[in-house]
Amino acid sequence: MLSTDTLSSFVPENQFTGVDTFSFEELGLSPVRETPDDVGTTTRGRGKGQGKAMGSSSRTVAEEEDDEETGKRTGLVRTPSPVIALQITLFAGQGICIGITNHHAVADGSSIVNFVKSWGRANRSGDDEAFHQAVGRHLPVLDRNLVEDHGKLDSIAWKFVRNRNPNLDFSPSLVEFPINRVRSTLLLTKNQVQNLKNHVYANTPNSRDVSSFTVISAYAWICALRSETSSEDDEEEIVYFSLAADCRGRLNPPLPESYFGNCLVFVRAGARRGSLKKKGGFLIAVESIREATQRILQSDRGVVESADWPLDFRKNSGQCVVSVAGSPRFDVYEADFGWGKPRKQEFVHLDRQRSISLCKSRDFEGAFEIGLSRNKAEMDIFERVFGDPNMALE
Known part of the structure; x- marks a missing residue:
């Protein structure tokens, strides 16, 4: 099963055989670095079926202008923990399952839902012209400067983080799910x-x-x-x-x-x-x-x-x-x-x-x-x- 926050399943017209699971990295989406503007990975099942998983990402971590300078100012160091991850699983003759998990520092529920819907529009758009017609007005706005808070939110957020995690240890931990549910x-x-x-x-x-x-x-x-x-x-x-x-x-x-x-x-x-x-x-x-x-x-x-x-x-x-x-x-x-x-x-x-x-x-x-x-x-x-x-x- 996928240990994710949101799980959605889709049944495509063509039938897949075999089950393939793709990690964040296999899809070309690095959890800690910038990724190319366009990422496409063709996937094949273990039999006659095949499908295509497509996605794009501009940056998947907090938008530091300069990692070294940010580290000096905040004491924050880059860790291997991803802040957003996607997993796609193909089920033989059934369809696909898309799993998404993310840290709220990156996006809230509204952002993730709009991302998935825009991804769907892009996947079915066909060519560049159709893509811009289908997705243009839905493209995400990433400008953090639109939020005017004069430093108040930064101060509150850092106080919250340091109270909960004074050593700034962000090592990934295993999430256990109860089985009696x-x-x-x-x-x-x-x-x-x-x-x-x-x-x-x-x-x-x-x-x-x-x-x-x-x-x-x-x-x-x-x-x-x-x-x-x-x-x-x-x-x-x-x-x-x-x-x-x-x-x-x-x-x-x-x-x-x-x-x-x-x-x-x-x-x-x-x-x-x-x-x-x-x-x-x-x-x-x-x-x-x-x-x-x-x-x-x-x-x-x-x-x-x-x-x-x-x-x-x-x-x-x-x-x-x-x-x-x-x-x-x-x-x-x-x-x-x-x-x-x-x-x-x-x-x-x-x-x-x-x-x-x-x-x-x-x-x-x-x-x-x-x-x-x-x-x-x-x-x-x-x-x-x-x-x-x-x-x-x-």
């Missing part, structure tokens, strides 16, 4: 999401517009808490729901949607476990998530001035936290390499965390996929609560 992908239709919103409007005086993201997250948070199997949970304990909010459009001046990098702020909502598990808990969850998001994104100080959130992130350690990966705006199923829609997207890191994933549905307009990984006992309860709104909302 089962996975499930659940669906909320457009009508079901609207029903959740209507429930908020009907039961919250003077309620304002509530987003799909907020009601979906609150619903999943309630389902997660009510599927806990421990009988020793403290009902007075503050439990949390965390998310990463895109702030490209909230900077001054705003960043283009195609900005490739990390442009997120950390948001953490909290409430008493007992209040969330009792009747009306869903409404409390909605208000908690909405208030926490507005506190960060609509701060009078601005997003950048409120960017001490990396230090708050450490407060999650040892606490009961449900987090969400992805967004209702993510539509990786648009990534057509010329073979049609991907069959499935998975966030592999869910197996190591109490997270859920969220993205647009592959097959149903206006619907959303919610992915999770739990032990069998918790999963059975989660699915039962998720499938019965009366149980989750009352």
Whole structure:
């Protein structure tokens, strides 16, 4: 299996035989150096089939203007640890699987999804003219100078890094995944999401517009808490729901949607476990998530001035936290390499965390996929609560 953050599979028109796996280097993408503008590797299976994996990269590490000078200024030394890696696996007679893992210093989820979709457009474009027509306006914007922070973010980031890793040891470590987990992908239709919103409007005086993201997250948070199997949970304990909010459009001046990098702020909502598990808990969850998001994104100080959130992130350690990966705006199923829609997207890191994933549905307009990984006992309860709104909302 691929130890990756995002896993997408595609079924091509021609059938492959044999299974070949390509490392980052074999695809011509160095994890620590600049790569050629255009990289193409023709791959052959062990039988009659063949396929082609194509990609391009301009730089895959933080953009130091001068390695030696940067090292003197920051004390940072280059290590063999890659900050982004891709793996493509061909399955005999079935299709291919693309695995991507990356450090958030390089790119956030929006950047990676746009990269994969642009890659797909490039793969099916045919010639240079068709490529520019298909990809031109979607090309990533890499200019870090567009973010005006007067050194504040650099200072906060380095404080965060040195607190967590004072020796600046970035040696790669083996990631172990639990084996006692089962996975499930659940669906909320457009009508079901609207029903959740209507429930908020009907039961919250003077309620304002509530987003799909907020009601979906609150619903999943309630389902997660009510599927806990421990009988020793403290009902007075503050439990949390965390998310990463895109702030490209909230900077001054705003960043283009195609900005490739990390442009997120950390948001953490909290409430008493007992209040969330009792009747009306869903409404409390909605208000908690909405208030926490507005506190960060609509701060009078601005997003950048409120960017001490990396230090708050450490407060999650040892606490009961449900987090969400992805967004209702993510539509990786648009990534057509010329073979049609991907069959499935998975966030592999869910197996190591109490997270859920969220993205647009592959097959149903206006619907959303919610992915999770739990032990069998918790999963059975989660699915039962998720499938019965009366149980989750009352």
